[in-house]
Amino acid sequence: MGLAADRLLAYGGRLLLEHSHCPTALIDEAGRLIEWNKSLDELRKLTPGCDSIPQLLASNSRPRFFKLSEQALAEHKAGPTILHFANGPTGLPISYRCQIVAIPDGQLIIMAEPVAPLDQQSAEQYMRVTNDLAITARSLQKTRYELEKKQRLLEEALERLAQLANIDELTQLMNRRSILHRLSEEVGRSKRYHSAVSILLIDIDHFKQINDRYGHPAGDQVLHACASLLQRSIRNTDHLGRYGGEEFLAVLPMTSVGAAADLAERLCRLVEREAFIIAATITFAITISIGVAELDPQHDTADLLVAHTDSALYQAKGQGRNRYARWNP
Numbered sequence: 001m002g003l004a005a006d007r008l009l010a011y012g013g014r015l016l017l018e019h020s021h022c023p024t025a026l027i028d029e030a031g032r033l034i035e036w037n038k039s040l041d042e043l044r045k046l047t048p049g050c051d052s053i054p055q056l057l058a059s060n061s062r063p064r065f066f067k068l069s070e071q072a073l074a075e076h077k078a079g080p081t082i083l084h085f086a087n088g089p090t091g092l093p094i095s096y097r098c099q100i101v102a103i104p105d106g107q108l109i110i111m112a113e114p115v116a117p118l119d120q121q122s123a124e125q126y127m128r129v130t131n132d133l134a135i136t137a138r139s140l141q142k143t144r145y146e147l148e149k150k151q152r153l154l155e156e157a158l159e160r161l162a163q164l165a166n167i168d169e170l171t172q173l174m175n176r177r178s179i180l181h182r183l184s185e186e187v188g189r190s191k192r193y194h195s196a197v198s199i200l201l202i203d204i205d206h207f208k209q210i211n212d213r214y215g216h217p218a219g220d221q222v223l224h225a226c227a228s229l230l231q232r233s234i235r236n237t238d239h240l241g242r243y244g245g246e247e248f249l250a251v252l253p254m255t256s257v258g259a260a261a262d263l264a265e266r267l268c269r270l271v272e273r274e275a276f277i278i279a280a281t282i283t284f285a286i287t288i289s290i291g292v293a294e295l296d297p298q299h300d301t302a303d304l305l306v307a308h309t310d311s312a313l314y315q316a317k318g319q320g321r322n323r324y325a326r327w328n329p
Contacts, residue, residue, distance in 0.1 A: 023096065023112040027053055029073065031065065034107065043085055053110060058084040058093040060130070065098075072100040072108055082115065168242040170220055171227035179241025180302070183251045186239075187302045190253075190295055198260035200250040201291040201309040202230065202267070205321040207246040210286070218278045222286060225276055233270055234263070249306070257294035257326060264290040264324035272322060287322035289313060296329070 023043055025036035031053040036044070044050050054062050061083040071078035079099030086093055096112035103109060166178040174182065183199065190197040204226060211219040223246060230248060231240050243249040252260050271288045278284075291313030295305050308327040316325035 022114070025053065025110055027108050027110055029069065029106050029108070031069065040112075047086060056085050058086045060084065068098065068100050069108060072102045073106070077101050080113075083112070085112075171224055171242050173227050173231065173248070174239065174241030176241065176243055179239060179243065179249050179251065180306075182239045182241070183249070183306070184302045186251050186253050187295055187300075187305065191297045194297070195254055196256045196294060198252045198255045198257050198292065198294040199305060199309050200248075200252070200260060200264055200267075200324075201243065201306070201313045202248040202250065203289050203313055203317070204246040205287045205289055205317075207286075214278055214282065218282075221278055222276055225274075226271065226286065226288070229270060229274055230267060233267055255294075257292060260292050260294065261324060261326055264292050268322060268324060289316040289321045290324035291316060291327065292324055293327035 021039055023037065023040035025040050026034040028034060033051055033053070043056055047056055050056055054065060057065055064081055065083055068078045068081050068083075077099070080097045081099075082095055083098045084093040084095050095115040097115055098110060098112045101109045101111075166174060168175040173179075186197045189195070204222070207219065207222075210222055223242075227240075227242065227248065230250070234240060234250060234252075237253055238255075239251040239253075241249050241251075250263075252263070255263075268288055268290060271286060274285070275283050276286055291309040291311065293305055293308040293312055300308070308329075312325045312327040316323050319325065
C-alpha cells in the first residue's frame with residue numbers, strides 16, 4: 001500500500017481517505033466499525049447488518065485478522081496479510097491484501113487492497129480446493145467411523161461364534177470339546193510343575209425316567225438347573241463342562257483325590273436336597289453319582305484319567321447310586 005499512518009488520520013481519529021478505492025475503516029480492538037469509506041460500505045451491503053470486520057470475513061480469515069490486530073497493537077503496524085472477505089460480486093470470497101495500523105485510544109485503521117485479478121482467480125481456486133478437501137476429509141471421517149462400527153460388529157460376531165464353539169447351548173457350561181481341552185491343559189501343567197489334579201465324572205441318576213415320564217423339555221430344564229447348581233458349588237479355579245447327555249466333567253486343579261472326594265460327597269448331598277421345579281407346578285428330587293480320580297503323572301494321560309473316572313462312576317452306580325466312588329488302581 002505504501003501509505004503512512006499520518007496520511008490516514010484527522011483530528012479525533014477520523015478517516016481522510018473518503019475517496020480511496022481501497023476499503024478502509026477505523027475500528028476498535030474487537031474489530032467493530034467506527035468509521036469507514038465508501039469502498040468498504042460496498043462490501044457491507046453484501047452482508048446486511050454487519051458492524052465489524054470479522055463479520056465481513058470468511059471464517060478461515062478471522063483468526064488471521066485477530067492475530068494481525070494483536071500484532072499492530074503491540075508493534076504499531078502489522079501486515080500485509082491476505083484476508084478473504086466473505087462475499088465478492090460473484091458470491092465467492094474475495095481476497096484483499098490487508099494492513100493494520102494502531103493509533104491512539106486503542107483504535108486501529110485497516111486498509112484493504114484488492115488482490116490482482118490473476119491472484120484473485122488463484123485465491124478462489126484455492127478456496128474451492130480447500131472446500132473440496134474439507135468435504136473429502138468429512139467423507140473419509142464418516143467412512144472411518146463406518147469401518148470402525150463394522151469392525152466392532154465383526155469382533156462381536158466372532159466372539160459369539162467362539163462362544164458357540166466352546167459353550168453348550170442348553171447348560172451354558174463348556175461343551176465336551178472345550179472341557180477336554182481344558183483337562184489336557186491341566187494335565188500338562190500338572191506334569192510340568194508336579195502339582196496334583198483330579199477330576200469328577202458326574203451322572204444324573206435315572207435321567208431317562210425323567211424324559212420318559214415328563215418329556216424331553218422337562219429333562220432339559222433339569223439338566224440346566226443341575227448344571228447351574230454344580231457350577232455355583234465349585235471353586236472359581238475349577239472347570240465344569242457337559243461331557244455328554246446327562247454327564248458332567250469337573251476338572252479340579254491343585255486338588256488331591258481326598259479333597260476331590262470331599263467335594264463329590266458335598267455335591268451329592270446338595271443335589272439330593274435340591275427341589276427341581278418343572279413348568280412351575282411339578283417339583284421332585286434327583287440324585288447324582290460321581291466317579292473320582294487323581295492323575296498319576298508318571299503313567300496317566302488325559303484320556304486314561306477320564307477312563308479311570310468312568311470306571312469309578314460305574315462302581316458308584318453299582319453300589320446303589322446317589323454316592324461317589326474313588327478310582328483305585
